[in-house]
Amino acid sequence: xxxxxxxxxxxxxxxxxxxxxxxxxxxxxxxxxxxxxxxxxxxxxxxxxxxxxxxxxxxxxxxxxxxxxxxxxxxxxxxxxxxxxxxxxxxxxxxxxxxxxxxxxxxxxxxxxxxxxxxxxxxxxxxxxxxxxxxxxxxxxxxxxxxxxxxxxxxxxxxxxxxxxxxxxxxxxxxxxxxxxxxxxxxxxxxxxxxxxxxxxxxxxxxxxxxxxxxxxxxxxxxxxxxxxxxxxxxxxxxxxxxxxxxxxxxxxxxxxxxxxxxxxxxxxxxxxxxxxxxxxxxx
Amino acid sequence: xxxxxxxxxxxxxxxxxxxxxxxxxxxxxxxxxxxxxxxxxxxxxxxxxxxxxxxxxxxxxxxxxxxxxxxxxxxxxxxxxxxxxxxxxxxxxxxxxxxxxxxxxxxxxxxxxxxxxxxxxxxxxxxxxxxxxxxxxxxxxxxxxxxxxxxxxxxxxxxxxxxxxxxxxxxxxxxxxxxxxxxxxxxxxxxxxxxxxxxxxxxxxxxxxxxxxxx
Numbered sequence: 001x002x003x004x005x006x007x008x009x010x011x012x013x014x015x016x017x018x019x020x021x022x023x024x025x026x027x028x029x030x031x032x033x034x035x036x037x038x039x040x041x042x043x044x045x046x047x048x049x050x051x052x053x054x055x056x057x058x059x060x061x062x063x064x065x066x067x068x069x070x071x072x073x074x075x076x077x078x079x080x081x082x083x084x085x086x087x088x089x090x091x092x093x094x095x096x097x098x099x100x101x102x103x104x105x106x107x108x109x110x111x112x113x114x115x116x117x118x119x120x121x122x123x124x125x126x127x128x129x130x131x132x133x134x135x136x137x138x139x140x141x142x143x144x145x146x147x148x149x150x151x152x153x154x155x156x157x158x159x160x161x162x163x164x165x166x167x168x169x170x171x172x173x174x175x176x177x178x179x180x181x182x183x184x185x186x187x188x189x190x191x192x193x194x195x196x197x198x199x200x201x202x203x204x205x206x207x208x209x210x211x212x213x214x215x216x217x218x219x220x221x222x223x224x225x226x227x228x229x230x231x232x233x234x235x236x237x238x239x240x241x242x243x244x245x246x247x248x249x250x251x252x253x254x255x256x257x258x259x260x261x262x263x264x265x266x267x268x269x270x271x272x273x274x275x276x277x278x279x280x281x282x283x284x
Numbered sequence: 285x286x287x288x289x290x291x292x293x294x295x296x297x298x299x300x301x302x303x304x305x306x307x308x309x310x311x312x313x314x315x316x317x318x319x320x321x322x323x324x325x326x327x328x329x330x331x332x333x334x335x336x337x338x339x340x341x342x343x344x345x346x347x348x349x350x351x352x353x354x355x356x357x358x359x360x361x362x363x364x365x366x367x368x369x370x371x372x373x374x375x376x377x378x379x380x381x382x383x384x385x386x387x388x389x390x391x392x393x394x395x396x397x398x399x400x401x402x403x404x405x406x407x408x409x410x411x412x413x414x415x416x417x418x419x420x421x422x423x424x425x426x427x428x429x430x431x432x433x434x435x436x437x438x439x440x441x442x443x444x445x446x447x448x449x450x451x452x453x454x455x456x457x458x459x460x461x462x463x464x465x466x467x468x469x470x471x472x473x474x475x476x477x478x479x480x481x482x483x484x485x486x487x488x489x490x491x492x493x494x495x496x497x498x499x
Contacts (some may be wrong), residue, residue, distance in 0.1 A: 107485050244334075249440055257481045269489055277486055283402040284444045 024080020026054050028177045033062040039072040043081050050088030062096045067100055074255070077240030078109040086112060088246050090119025100123055110146070121162035129168045156181065158187040164193025164229075172197050179203075184210070185221055192225040194202050204231040211241040219243050227251030232272050239279040252280050290318045303333055310336040314343025321350045326358050329373075330366035337369045345376035349413075352379040359385070368398045382413045383422055387429045390445075391492055396438040403433045403441055407448025411455065420460070427452060427463055431470050435493025439480040446474070446483060450490035457497055468494065 029052075032038070032045035046066055048057050061106035074080050086104060097174045099121070113135070116263040120128040135154045136143075146153055160178055163171060175197070178190035188207055195203035208231075210222035219241050227250060228236040237252050256276045263270060285297035293313045310328050315320050321343065328340040344351045351373065359370045371389045374382035382405070388404035406426045411419050430452065434445035438464040471487050471494075478484040 083430060246440070249443075253439070253482045256485065260481050260485055269492065270486060274483055277489055280443070280449050280482075280486075284400055284440075284447060 001077040006042050018120040026052075028061065029054060029090065030058055030214035033059070036071060039081065042066065043072065043084055046081060046088050049269065050084070053091055055092050055094065060089070060092060060096055063089050063092070064097060064100050066098075067104055079107065079112055081250070082107065082109065082112045083115045084121045086115035089114075090122035093123060095123060095125060096125060098127070102128065102131050105135070110149070110151050110155060114158045117155055117158035121158070121165045124166065126166050126168075129163065129171070132162055132166075133168065133171055135159050136174055139174070139183060143178070145182060152183065152186075152278065156183075156186045160186070160189040160193045161225075161228075164189075164196035167197065168193075169197050178208075184215075184218055188218075188222055188225050192229055195229050195231065201231075201233065204229060204234060207231070208234045208237045211237045212272055216243065220247055223247060225253075227254025230255050230262075232259055234278055235276050239283065245283040248283050249280055252276055252283070256280070285316055285318055287320070287402050287468055290316055290320045292319075294321065294324045294411050296432075297328065297480060300386045303335070305484070306331065307335045307339065309376070310339045314339050316348070317343070317346050319347065319350050322347060322354050323411065326351075326355060326370065329364055329369040337365075341369055341373045341376065344373040348377050349379050352381055355430055356381060356385070365400055368393070371398055371405075372401045375401045375408065378405065378408040380411065380418075380422060381407050383409060387425065390429055390441075396436075396441055396488075399433070399436060399441045400444045401437070403430065403444040403448055404435075405448075406430055406433075407451035423456065423463060427466060431466070434470060434474065439483055442474075442478070442480070442483045446471075446486045446490055451495060453494055454497065457494070464494075 003273075013030045025158075029045045029048045032041040033049060035042065036154055043259070046063060048054075049063065063085045066081050067089065069079065072079065072081040082104065085102060089101060097119075101116050104112055107113055107116070116261055117132060117135075120132065120274060136156070136159060143152055143154065143156055145151070156178060160175060164173060167180055168175075172194070175193050179187055179194065181190065188210060191206040193204045195202070195207075204226065207222045207226050211219055211226075213219055213222075220243055223238050223241060223243060224247070226238060232255055235255055238248055238255075239247070256273060258270055259270070259276070261271075287289075288445055293309070293316055295470065296309040297306070297352050302307045310325070313324060325340040328336050331337070333335050344355065353387060355370050355374055359368050369462075371385065371393070375386060386402045386405045386409075390399055390406060393402065406429060409426060411420075414422055428447050430445050434449065435441050436442050445478070449467050449470065453464050456463050456467075458464075468491075471491050474487045477482060478487065482488075
């Protein structure tokens with residue numbers, strides 16, 4: 001379990017999604033995941049099991065099978081089911097999935113690698129650091145766009161975020177250059193990781209600066225990063241940036257809980273806690 | 285502002301031909317804070333343009349009680365999105381006429397963001413605007429709803445319910461000790477059972493505030 005785990009959960013429930021269909025049950029999800037006749041039902045079941053954390057051995061077993069699926073292919077040759085299976089395995093937090101996830105880090109599908117990096121971050125096992133670091137080989141120079149694809153050669157954002165959460169302190173020098181990557185989201189991921197690894201405010205302040213930017217997607221992304229790293233001094237900037245209140249509340253929740261867990265509970269609430277809650281109250 | 289000025293602002297909204305243009309003209313109209321703007325601002329809630337809807341909701345909240353009868357009258361038969369925005373406007377205004385609607389929305393709306401703002405609105409009601417005889421029954425109804433809503437599956441709805449329960453307790457102290465003690469009981473229960481740290485902290489803060497009120 002890592003600090004970021006409840007955070008990801010919250011990110012999903014931020015959407016007003018119709019997925020909370022009470023007619024869809026755990027039994028049905030497991031059944032749909034185990035069958036192979038209807039790929040789209042299987043795909044949805046994998047997502048659902050992760051979303052509602054159906055944490056049982058049958059689910060883990062079925063997801064591990066889905067992680068090796070060859071039947072569900074997207075037009076560009078990707079493996080949609082594998083992507084969902086990897087994400088769900090991360091959310092279930094069962095370390096039995098660890099070796100299979102490490103293997104899947106070599107999958108030819110970029111989006112599977114991305115989901116796997118996120119899952120490894122959630123599992124929180126530092127043995128994932130060396131295989132993740134391997135994907136950074138070639139550094140900034142190699143971190144280019146794949147011709148004709150909407151993505152880079154590796155899922156750098158997810159990799160850097162995972163390395164930050166997994167406390168890969170000995171690889172700071174490898175991560176730092178990505179602060180200058182040409183993709184802003186990659187810069188943010190690097191800033192986020194650098195803050196987690198060094199505790200230096202200068203890196204978190206880069207994310208605070210990003211909240212003043214013009215692009216809504218980037219503001220959202222920086223906000224979620226600040227929530228994930230629990231940067232207390234970023235709370236006001238989050239409350240004031242131009243974005244949906246739902247997301248601001250989630251980011252502030254991340255900061256508040258980070259702060260609360262670093263305090264001894266049961267005591268009087270700190271001034272910082274009250275300050276953050278006042279901001280949250282104002283966003284309801 | 286003359287009547288002609290406000291008509292010009294209304295026409296500008298009606299003529300807007302892009303999302304950005306709509307946002308800008310709605311902001312201008314909302315800032316005028318003119319009662320003539322109410323009908324147009326309500327119309328904007330149905331346009332499926334979140335930026336413009338936020339501006340319109342703010343404008344309606346500023347206009348306050350004047351907007352309430354029109355909002356309530358127009359809310360039925362509206363599309364879902366418009367109803368959600370109108371609920372937020374009514375939650376922000378806090379007129380007791382919106383009580384039934386807020387109770388329904390806080391308990392049963394499928395969108396958590398609407399349940400959240402309706403729950404917040406229940407703590408925001410201006411009870412003094414009710415005839416004396418209706419105050420206690422209405423407060424009891426709001427309290428029962430908030431206790432139910434404080435068990436919503438979504439953390440942010442429970443958080444909003446806690447904020448409103450605190451507000452309600454503050455307005456009920458010291459006149460309604462029975463209702464206040466129901467709120468305190470619910471808070472103590474939440475301190476035991478609540479799994480989300482943020483909600484728990486919010487309840488803890490509410491309890492601290494209420495204690496300092498009593499001493």
